Amino acid sequence: MTLHTQHIDGRDEAEIRSVLLxxxxxxxxxxxxxxxxxxxxxxxxxxxxxxxxxxxxAFTGVMARGAKGIAGAIGDLMGRLDATQHFLGAMWLEPTAAGVRTRTQVIAHHHRGTGFYHTGGTYTDSFVRTDNGWRIDRRVLHTSWTTGEPSVVTGA
Structure with missing residues (x-):
């Protein structure tokens, strides 16, 4: 479901969804x-x-900055897992002065060996238009619930 899209071009919305997917x-x-x-x-x-x-x-706060820094930090964290599967749910788009703000529900499954750590929450993203198209300039992942063993992800 999309709210407040009367000011967002359909092509822009499709591109933003494509970035998220x-x-x-x-x-x-x-x-x-x-x-x-x-x-x-x-x-x-x-x-x-x-x-x-x-x-x-232990995971609250700024995790990384810059495209490569973010990719590296996520790779370091998720690279120790055997498998992940992220499901995106409802997505809301809202035009802002700087671009577009999105909120996207996410359920994430994290597996290592026979252990698992599943989480649910929301990505709140601030998108800006760049020379390469729409990109995320700020992401806040708010985790609302978890089940399983955090050590699957933390490696502890």
């Missing part, structure tokens, strides 16, 4: 270098967790 395709396809394609060179990636989630504070 390309991100999870690269992530689950373990093509971590390709993740950089979704972000600007000045992008910032921040994580937040609901306060009740044990261990969430």
């Amino acid at each position: 390309g991100y999870v395709e690269a992530l689950d396809g373990r093509n971590f270098e390709q993740l950089a394609d979704a972000f600007t060179e000045t992008a910032e990636l921040e994580n937040t967790f609901e306060s009740y989630i044990p261990g969430g504070d």
Whole structure:
């Protein structure tokens, strides 16, 4: 479902959706270098967790900056896993003075050996138009719930 799209061109909306889908395709396809394609060179990636989630504070805050820095940080974290699968759900787009703000529901499955850590939350992204098309300039991943063992992801 899309809200407030009366000011967003259909081609722009399709391109933004393509960036979001390309991100999870690269992530689950373990093509971590390709993740950089979704972000600007000045992008910032921040994580937040609901306060009740044990261990969430270890992953709260700015995780990385810049397209390559973000791709590297995600690759370092997810590269230790055997498999991931990210499902994108409802997506809202809203024009802003600087570009487009999106909120996208995400459910992520993380597996290492027989262990798992599943999470649910929301990507809140600030998209800007660049010479290479729409790119994410700021992403906040807010994790609302988890199940399983955090050590699957943390390696602890």
